[in-house]
Amino acid sequence: MKSFKFSAVNNPAEAITLINKNTDAAFLGGGTNLLDLMKEHVALPNEIIDIGNLSLKEIKATASGISLGALAKNTATANHPLIRKNFPMLSKAILAGASAQIRNMATNGGNLLQRTRCSYFYDIATPCNKRNPGSGCAALEGFNRMHAIFGWTRECVAVYPSDMSIALSALNANVKVLSSERERIIPFQDFHILPGAHPEKDNSLQHGELITAIELPKNDFAEHSAYIKIRDRNSYAFALVSVAAGLTLNGNTIQAASIAMGGVAHKPWRALNAEAYLKDKAATAANFAKAAEAEMALAQPLAHNKFKIEMGKKALINALETAFKGNI
Ligand SMILES: Cc1cc2nc3c(=O)[nH]c(=O)nc-3n(C[C@H](O)[C@H](O)[C@H](O)COP(=O)(O)OP(=O)(O)OC[C@H]3O[C@@H](n4cnc5c(N)ncnc54)[C@H](O)[C@@H]3O)c2cc1C
CATH class of the missing domain: 3.30.43.10 (Uridine Diphospho-n-acetylenolpyruvylglucosamine Reductase, domain 2)
Structure with missing residues (x-):
């Protein structure tokens, strides 16, 4: 070192x-x-x-929802009664990540900023535009089973690894950031970015900015939410595909769906086509399948990850069915 x-x-x-x-x-x-x-x-x-x-560890109710201190540990966040009751999807997503020991150390701010697990990014003997801008992308023609199927470029096909952030995306969280000049709030959808021509940049945070909190606005789908993670083994493994879904229901009619996917893109992938399809539709198996089709039709798989399309459909359907049945 x-x-x-x-x-x-x-x-x-x-x-x-x-x-x-x-x-x-x-x-x-x-x-x-x-x-x-x-x-x-x-x-x-x-x-x-x-x-x-820093005393940024508090998890507290606010007028608009709940504020998570950036330095609160992942374990404390997932197990907090306010989170378990009001944002069970977030609790499940955090507990689906890493191991108990790692979650005991990991902070909420650090979780958002964790870097890709692309093996070429970690291997300094190979080209990687994210690690060494301009050097190329070894994963593009290499072994890309774990990699992106949405939003990738020839510069970078890596995926973003955080489980917690997939739930935060579906929950429309905001990231509170402090610098010497100002405090600013970054909507979660704008926090992480697609690779474009500059994959060395994962997010819109600037050097000198400190994440102080993550704010969760109130929602009305806590009882109809789910987090599904598909991985190679049941612990200590990153998602091949994951889905966070929340349904606002009026009886059997879906007033609104909030869906984000992990393991498929350089940032939490908001499933906007599936959400649009489901709006004002009946919560039926047929409509869940059509929503999943609508989203996955946009996928552009690489040589070794075509399986993620079918896996993505099944994970979407599973998450929607689980959310519809409701948390007990
Ligand atoms: C074996 C293993 C398995 C794992 N499996 C999973 C998994 O399945 N799912 C998953 O989601 N994660 C997984 N993880 C990743 C783990 O969740 C992250 O390592 C952890 O969340 C990072 O948090 P940290 O506080 O330790 O971050 P650090 O390592 O301390 O920091 C990460 C980055 O964030 C910056 N930073 C930290 N806090 C702030 C702040 N407040 N403001 C600005 N910048 C900040 C640091 O400078 C650094 O660049 C795994 C990790 C390991 C080692």
């Missing part, structure tokens, strides 16, 4: 002042992703600013 300077800070202003002095510095949350990347020589910060002491 490359040597680096280590500082610990006690308030957000101190953290922001320090990071603004050094474009090669990085914040340290739980360290479960950053330290792995440093050990593999993929991330090479020369300074680490430990934000673990």
Whole structure:
């Protein structure tokens, strides 16, 4: 591992002042992703600013919903009574990720900013535009079973790995960010970005910005929501395909559907075609299947991941059926 300077800070202003002095510095949350990347020589910060002491750990009800502190641990968030009751989809998504030990360390802010698990990104002997801009994409013609079927470019076919973020996308969360100039709120759909020509950038956060909280607006589909994750083994594995779905129902009629997919794109993929199809339709198996068809018709698979189309359809149908049946 490359040597680096280590500082610990006690308030957000101190953290922001320090990071603004050094474009090669990085914040340290739980360290479960950053330290792995440093050990593999993929991330090479020369300074680490430990934000673990900041008092951004509260999970609390607000007038508009619930606020999750950026430094609250994933375990504390998933198990919090307010989350289990009002946002069970989020609780399930977090608990479907990583392992108990990792969730005990991982923070909410760090979870959003975890980097892709593309094996070529981790292998510094191979070209990767995300790790080394302009070097090429080894996954495009390589082994791309885990990779994107939506929104990819020839520059990058990697997928975004966070389970938590797939639920946050379906929940229309907002990310609260502080810099030396201002506080800003980034709608979740605009937080992560598609690769375009610059896959080195995963999200719209700027250097010098600190995530302070994630805000969850109230919704009326807590009892009719689901998170389905399909993976190679039942623990310690990233999603091949995942679906977060919430249904606002009037009897058997779907007033609105909120659906996001994971494991299929460079960002949480909002299933807008499926949502549009389901609006004002009866909640029937036939309509769930047609919604899944409408979404997956847009897929552009790579050489080794055509199976994700059928898997995506089945996961969408399963999530919609589970949401319709309701949480007990
Ligand atoms: C073996 C293994 C299996 C895993 N499986 C899964 C899985 O199945 N599903 C899943 O979703 N995840 C999985 N993970 C990933 C895990 O969820 C992430 O590593 C974790 O959420 C990252 O949080 P952290 O606090 O440790 O982040 P860190 O590693 O501390 O930080 C990650 C990044 O965020 C930045 N950062 C952190 N906090 C802030 C902040 N408040 N403001 C601005 N920048 C910040 C850091 O500078 C760094 O760039 C797995 C990880 C491992 C090691």
